[in-house]
Amino acid sequence: MALKGASFTVPFFGGFILFTVVPVILALSKSLYTARSSGLGFGAKTVSFSGLENFARVLHDQKFWGSLWRVSLFAVIVIPLIQFASLTLALLLDSVRRRYAGRLRIAMLVPYMTPGIVATLIWIYLYSPAVGPLTPFFKLFGIGANFYGSGMIWVSVGNLMAWGSIGFNMLIVYGALQAVPRDIFDSARVDGASEWRIAWSIKVPYVRRSLVLVSVLGIIGTLQIFSEPLLFRSMTPETVTKDFTPIMTIYNQAFAVGDFNYAAALSIMLALVVGLVSATFYKLTNRAPT
Amino acid sequence: MSTTTPARRRYDDDLPAGHHPSKLSRTLVWTGLVLFLIYSVSPIWFLIVSATKNQRDLYTSNGLWFADFHLFDNARQLFTYHNGIFLRWMGNTLLYGVVGTVGMTVICVACGYALAMYRFRGRGVLMGCIIASFLIPGALLTIPSFLLYTRLHIVDTPWAIIVPHFFSAFSVYLAKVYAEGAVPPELIEAARVDGAGEYRVFFTIGARLMTTGSATIFLLGFVGSWNSFFGPLVFLRGEQKWTVMLGLYSWLNVKVDQSYDLTGLVIVGSIVSLIPIVALMLAMQRYWRSGITLGSLK
Numbered sequence: 001m002a003l004k005g006a007s008f009t010v011p012f013f014g015g016f017i018l019f020t021v022v023p024v025i026l027a028l029s030k031s032l033y034t035a036r037s038s039g040l041g042f043g044a045k046t047v048s049f050s051g052l053e054n055f056a057r058v059l060h061d062q063k064f065w066g067s068l069w070r071v072s073l074f075a076v077i078v079i080p081l082i083q084f085a086s087l088t089l090a091l092l093l094d095s096v097r098r099r100y101a102g103r104l105r106i107a108m109l110v111p112y113m114t115p116g117i118v119a120t121l122i123w124i125y126l127y128s129p130a131v132g133p134l135t136p137f138f139k140l141f142g143i144g145a146n147f148y149g150s151g152m153i154w155v156s157v158g159n160l161m162a163w164g165s166i167g168f169n170m171l172i173v174y175g176a177l178q179a180v181p182r183d184i185f186d187s188a189r190v191d192g193a194s195e196w197r198i199a200w201s202i203k204v205p206y207v208r209r210s211l212v213l214v215s216v217l218g219i220i221g222t223l224q225i226f227s228e229p230l231l232f233r234s235m236t237p238e239t240v241t242k243d244f245t246p247i248m249t250i251y252n253q254a255f256a257v258g259d260f261n262y263a264a265a266l267s268i269m270l271a272l273v274v275g276l277v278s279a280t281f282y283k284l285t286n287r288a289p290t
Numbered sequence: 291m292s293t294t295t296p297a298r299r300r301y302d303d304d305l306p307a308g309h310h311p312s313k314l315s316r317t318l319v320w321t322g323l324v325l326f327l328i329y330s331v332s333p334i335w336f337l338i339v340s341a342t343k344n345q346r347d348l349y350t351s352n353g354l355w356f357a358d359f360h361l362f363d364n365a366r367q368l369f370t371y372h373n374g375i376f377l378r379w380m381g382n383t384l385l386y387g388v389v390g391t392v393g394m395t396v397i398c399v400a401c402g403y404a405l406a407m408y409r410f411r412g413r414g415v416l417m418g419c420i421i422a423s424f425l426i427p428g429a430l431l432t433i434p435s436f437l438l439y440t441r442l443h444i445v446d447t448p449w450a451i452i453v454p455h456f457f458s459a460f461s462v463y464l465a466k467v468y469a470e471g472a473v474p475p476e477l478i479e480a481a482r483v484d485g486a487g488e489y490r491v492f493f494t495i496g497a498r499l500m501t502t503g504s505a506t507i508f509l510l511g512f513v514g515s516w517n518s519f520f521g522p523l524v525f526l527r528g529e530q531k532w533t534v535m536l537g538l539y540s541w542l543n544v545k546v547d548q549s550y551d552l553t554g555l556v557i558v559g560s561i562v563s564l565i566p567i568v569a570l571m572l573a574m575q576r577y578w579r580s581g582i583t584l585g586s587l588k
Contacts, residue, residue: 004488005408012401015457026434108330115517117535118560122333133353227519234542263433271430
């Protein structure tokens with residue numbers, strides 16, 4: 001019986017091993033080899049074992065660390081802002097009548113239903129000085145905003161990410177808020193607490209776990225940001241370079257340079273950083289008692 | 291006192307208990323909500339308005355309001371451009387999504403059911419593998435997957451998109467959580483006593499009780515497949531096999547200085563690509579909402 005039960009898991013774990021475990025092992029082994037073209041670059045490449053040489057090269061790769069620094073800084077600024085906005089929105093929604101909250105919630109989820117590529121396309125056009133209404137709008141106030149410029153590009157991408165994710169995060173936080181036992185609020189009011197005080201001292205601590213969860217997911221996602229900057233690159237290749245983010249660096253190494261071994265080493269390094277960041281973050285935020 | 295209380299109660303009916311907001315705070319709350327509502331929907335509004343404009347008005351008229359109505363011309367252009375390649379992309383995306391997600395749902399629901407209902411040797415290890423795989427960043431997998439698919443000769447075929455989609459650890463996790471709540475062990479035990487085999491129990495009882503959970507898993511999987519970009523970008527070469535998202539990206543890359551400006555087509559194409567997915571999500575609202583709660587329970 002148990003054996004037959006276990007047989008239900010065979011198709012999944014067969015595929016899991018082939019499409020997840022094997023690639024991980026392949027990445028580890030590839031990263032230990034280096035392909036060198038013989039002589040003047042003509043003829044077949046020779047692949048030889050090079051130990052940790054690729055990783056040593058990664059450590060000195062200024063472009064890779066530059067891109068990683070760029071996305072880290074971005075994540076550290078934009079993810080807390082997005083979480084703050086989601087929390088605020090969930091608290092606002094929690095203080096109006098349920099009937100209205102239900103309808104507003106659907107409308108606010110429109111960005112979540114928009115695929116990431118389409119969302120990026122929309123904002124690219126909104127930012128565009130030729131087509132979009134934003135540039136003339138800011139001109140009304142005497143602000144000459146260039147959304148594609150190097151100073152603005154992260155604000156532009158950050159706004160795009162916020163637009164796409166606040167509604168969804170709000171839904172998770174709002175769901176957690178609904179689970180707070182309502183009589184706690186009554187006792188707090190009897191004790192003379194204001195609505196602001198209740199929001200800050202009861203509601204916020206209650207939803208902290210969900211906030212942590214969406215933050216970790218957000219940070220992991222942001223370190224691996226790829227398609228948004230790639231699409232912006234189509235419009236402004238001078239600002240968004242080909243190694244603007246870590247994944248763009250890896251993609252470029254693998255498919256433009258053609259150095260799969262080095263790309264594998266870069267992937268492993270990025271995976272280590274992502275794992276380390278999420279583990280640390282999870283530990284730090286989960287330490288204090290709820 | 292006795293005259294004001296009923297009126298007030300009716301007004302506050304579905305407010306959180308004991309909540310009596312002041313006028314100022316109510317105004318603040320509604321201002322915040324309305325501002326955010328505008329922020330959420332106006333980009334889509336811009337997309338819809340732009341889709342009705344011809345090439346000239348796109349550049350000259352107000353972006354947030356209608357000019358001459360050219361939606362149908364634009365749609366005709368979209369579907370005829372380059373021998374109707376856009377329709378082909380839509381078809382491809384639909385095909386990859388349906389085949390990949392149906393397979394994924396069957397495989398992952400069976401696996402989740404087994405992990406929830408049976409106690410077999412190695413179960414803990416398998417569960418551990420699933421949780422651990424959540425931590426593997428997608429970035430790590432892409433390059434070695436490309437090398438693996440090259441060896442399997444599936445690069446630049448639909449299989450490179452469809453088959454890997456079958457094996458979603460997150461779906462297995464959702465299925466397991468759902469099975470634990472939806473399938474009572476006593477019922478399974480009763481079926482066994484009546485002489486039903488394990489496979490029969492799964493197909494006649496387990497799978498049926500899990501219909502709602504399976505629908506959720508299917509929906510989330512299908513949306514993920516419809517929206518995916520990196521996989522198709524890396525694994526598909528010929529434009530005949532591309533997905534909608536990849537196609538729109540390629541049109542964005544066609545620069546304005548060429549003989550034909552594709553901005554209008556990208557805008558109309560974006561809307562058309564949204565229609566199936568938004569329709570599906572609205573129709574199956576309660577499923578993805580339950581999926582979100584299941585997923586965030588961890």
